[in-house]
Amino acid sequence: MYNYSELYQAILKGNLNLAKTEVTKAIENGCAADEIINSCMVEAMGEIGAQFEAGKAFVPNLLLSARAMKGALEILQPQMQKENTKLLGTVVIGTVRGDLHDIGKNLVASMLEGSGFKVLNLGSDVPADKFIETAKENNAEIICLSALLTTTMGYMQEIVNAVKEAGIKAKVMIGGAPVTQQFADKIGADGYSDNANAAVTLAKKLVSAC
């Protein structure tokens, strides 16, 4: 197998230019997109996520790794389409209506993308119907809701209700500073995670239950 150690380190350390160079080299060496993603990029994102959970890496480290991973994925995109690379599932993600905070949500989106999910990021201040419409159109397995504010987290309940009424298969997972497992249980969400790395684990679990 191709030696991916340079690409792995580039993503782990968040070196965007090196990640782009190394993924280009891998493609030129005839590596398949799914091998590059699964044998290297997913592993590197998993490692930075594990370091974050252990208190050995911090939000700026995650941002750097996510940026390097995204840069590499953009270069891989044409090859993924050509090879029809299979992804883990489709996630629709956004910060809920009334809330404009999206750093945490974007981190979760990047971690999911780097872990092999197709991610449709709707941005911030997103109403319920937009989540549902996008999930329907893309046959999404997961809807991820984020809120930073106690003033906006209540709107998650409306979205959970609307998803159930719409009768779509997507599972709803929620997160954000004031959100708790207790709150997730109360509003009937399918899952909750308190950080970007745990969100990936949860998404994998929810997809397998779909």
Added chain:
Amino acid sequence: MNSRERVKTVLSHRNADTIAVDFGSTAVSGMHCKVIEGLRKYYGLEQHPVFVHEPYQMLGIVEDDLADALGIDCTGAFGATNMFGGTTPAWKEVRMPWGQVVMQSVNLPLVEKGDRYYTYPEGDTSLEPSAMLPKSGFFFDAIERGPLEIDDDKLNIEDNLEEFSLLSDAGLAYWIKTVKEAASKGRAVVASFGGSGLGDIALVPGMQLREPKGIRRIPEWYMSTIIRTDFIKEIFRRQIDIAIQNLEKINSAVGDLVDVIMICGTDFGTQNSQFCSEEQFRDLYMPYYRKVNDWVHSNTGWKTFKHSCGAVRPLINAFIESGFDILNPVQVAATGMEPAALKKDFGDKISFWGGGVDTQGVFANGTPQQVSDQVRKQCDIFGENGGFVFNSVHNVQANVPIENVISMFETLKSIRNV
């Protein structure tokens, strides 16, 4: 013991006659204008639009009559311009999206576009908007401007120093007048002179700047704390030099009237982690905090106030070594921030200004009785041997039920018995 004496006593880690209380003296220990309106009504005070001194978070001024009714011991001295570059002491009536009429800066246009309102630096609508408010929201958020991609070869330190400048004669005259007015109230004066916050992420986007340049986008700034440390250190070094020169002037004129200085609002904690390691904090931030805090302690009688949300327990020793006397908002629901352990481990070295009631939990979502119980408990834990100024965890948000806010103040009255 009057309010000022009470605050000075507890900040010296001694028991005062009772618990000291702050609401409204800083932009991180205040109350949303909607809450202030509710309190004025409940306590039967004159009904008039609340003055919003900090429009980004929509914080209202706690006027003297309300401060007396609530038993507040502190008062704030704020700058002449707000976070959008608007003039604060010049007012106009504005109806906010939630229906409340408030007094806002004359330089704060609210331009409706789609489902949001936009506002502009210095109120100049010919520029790109610098902040937005969703119609269902209660405060603004920054719109990131400035370059999308950073070309490291062309980075210019001056671009990230644009907002830091030496005080003009008029600027100094403003502070002299403002501090004197604040001191005349008989409460402890907490001054936000500005310029000493190191990489405060609320300030990095430069919402007041007409055309911000340099590193202005939030993720880019955070990443720069790892990949551009020399550049960031140089910003910190130069801004602190400017801040100290300004403080020298203010101290010469009205230093004796000030009790506490708000040094920095940079958040180092998330809900369950930090934004950097202790090692990185000591390398990147501590030398510059030490410089300004040492100057304050060598030249004034002021206490130094550090705000940082989140799970900052692993950094508290480094905050203390950096010369901070006060930690706010003491986010008691964050990981590792249990009140009794904080008080035991750090209570004789740093004062806790906050932590009195959990804004993310009981305060917003609990009953008045639960609020009252928590207020009593936190006062028991934090209040022993001074080192505590009662405040909620961060500003009182718009959605906190007014009966919970009243319960907090009425409980404080019964505890304080003053």
